[in-house]
Amino acid sequence: MCIGQLGNLLPHVTLSANLAQHLMPAWGLSAAEGGLMASGYAFGYMLAVPLLTTLTDRIDARIVLLCGSIVSGLATLAFGIFADGFWSGTIIWSLAGLGFAGAYMPGLKALTDRLPAGDTSRAVTLYTSSFSVGVGLSFLFAQILADRWGWRSAFYATGVGPIAMVGACLLMERRTPAPKAGRLLDFAPVFANREALGCILGYGAHCFELYGIRTWLVGFWTFVAAHQDGPPWMTPVLMSFCFAVISMPASILGNEAALRFGRHRAITVVMIASACVALVIGLNATAPAWVLALLLMIYGLTVPADSGALTAGMSAAAVSEHRGATLALHSTVGFGLSAVGAWGTGVALDIAGGPQSATGWLMVFVVLAAGIALGPLALLWARRAGAEGVARQTR
Template sequence: MAVHEALRSAPARRKTGARHPANPGAVFPAMEGKIRSLSGRSLIAVMCIGQVGNLLPHVTLSANLAQHLMPAWGLSAAEGGLMASGYAFGYMLAVPVLTTLTDRIDARLVLLWGSIVSGLATAAFGMFAQGFWSGTAIWSLAGLGFAGAYMPGLKALTDRLPAGDTSRAVTLYTSSFSVGVGLSFLVAQLIADRWGWRTAFLVTGFGPVAMVGACLLIDPRRPVPKAGRLLNFAPVFANREALGYILGYGAHCFELYGIRTWLVGFWTFVVAHQGAPAWLSPVVLSFCFAVISMPASILGNEAALKFGRHRAITIVMIASACVALVIGLNATAPAWLLALLLLLYGLTVPADSGALTAGMSAAAASEHRGATLALHSTVGFGLSAVGAWGTGAALDAAGGPQSATGWLLAFIVLAAGIALGPLALLWARSGADGGRKRTIKRAGLERL
């Protein structure tokens, strides 16, 4: 499939006497060689490592919600889900401005400050959160910081790559998300079980330091100046192909954030009712669930490149909905069977992620790439918030986290959410086909 050329902004040109040098190597001479060497594979590797660090705080709350925070603060499943949704809500509020801003200033600067805010807010949760309201407020601030870190990081990466490298680079970057989430699950639970949940937040808050370091190692790039309003999404809404991928990404995020928020809670239910080997703890299962997402996302994108994005994504989404329903209907099955089903779910849930983001990036007009990324993230994380809260509300409505019926309804909600993705792609494809037919018809009339 053709991949549209990514924005490649010329290096920033400073006027004589400018207060900030164009090359950070001028300030840090020892770093100059390293900065120049960061291109191609080395740039992708550094950005992926920074991304993993930025994600260390990502599920610290979800990992400790069912076992630590809900009992400590007396929260219902809906309240716990809403508090977890605060992260996605803060992200959703900030990402339109911060990502669209990367069409006007170097995405590296947005990435740098977003990473700093994310880390500080995570540490602040460990120090100051005292209940539902303070926890939700602080966690929303952490999500706001991450809004300046995830998609601006993708923009900072694609701005520095030739067009032919963007599809696989985007997939590697989005797939490293899974490694970061896996480490977040692992580190947050191990530290909380040993030293308490507050320490877990303090430690994971240091993760974004990795991306701060990455920002200092990449060269500055300033986008070509453009006129018009900052938050101008009209061209994005007019791009039906990109919009289809964006809506599909929203369905993906609904399912992904819903299961990530409640995975530990579900496995805690399984262990309490069916029993499980000591080694198959919530820590191990959640880590494996997250880590296998990376190869799943990469393979999903490769399949999309080979067989067509719409076809591959649709098959993955339908398969994921089916697996969710099977898990919900068998919530009281033996632990070994549920573990296998969850690992299968861990493959289907993220397998469409890289293809959706790469498809959106390819379909975006180069001059509106920042705005397209902004809407992509806004829709995705907005529905992430709905997914975490909606799954918790379903649990409460059908008996709570200790009820098999509650988990059945929760997985039905997840299946229904992802099932909307193929409908969005079908809508986008039908519009594109209609547009092509009208173009051909007009061309024929003009020849007459």
């Protein structure tokens, strides 16, 4: 499943990796337009994931995973063939996100349905953290291919990646869930589950920050490379790849910290640390390249360190018969705020001076810091609401 997910993720940031250097100059896009086009992926995901993930409570998640992987790959190929401006690019990239909605959380459901009973947090964390390796490979291949053969070649090549998950689906044993009555899209039990809801809202704050920095990471380092004297090997390709790949051990270690010190406490510490690092980067956008490289690697550790713990916490808190609906809401909130993060940071960049302005990049990181700072408030609300509910029951 993790290998299949690496293939499914090859298209994931192909657009973001080529946005600032290739697509925006070629199509004359502003940062807000570029951010909105990139957010189309998350927007398409957000629209489709409630239906597709909730559907896994009624049919084998393997079927949804197979179809979603195929659509994701075909849409990525279509971007390389047909996209020629803002509107066509946004529409096609939204279809790619719609396909990925059938691939990520349904894949997690397909995995957890086939795991033995008991604590599955380490398996879930390994699956979610392999997301980061896939994104790192997406950054790497997309930029190398685009620099050598043009940006369309990057979409052609990464669009083939989902074949890996198609193969995994064909090898997977069948597992049909028990028949279930009632409405398909029934999120009332999920909203009543305050412990799961706290993790879901915290995940939304995490996704806002994560998708925002992934959308503009290459653009930021292009600014740094143009204005600072750094080693020639310290390229946007290398920085974006390293930033993404170190997310995997960070996510695993974050979950281990949650198991040892308490989930809410560990996640809160990580989120506050991430907000602080973002502010430091923004305030030092004109610092020497090696200083910013070090800060970005630290940020690459703090941004994903809460991801595995949040998803594992949501999965553990989910009631088994409503797990598909819980995963659906988890993804809907997460990728909905991902879309806001990509677009909102682009708007902030435009307002404060654009991609060639240090003030513009300061505003980008201020927005990212403000977004992740809301995560601890969501966890605090969930804990207090849960404690009040327990108190009422014991009276």
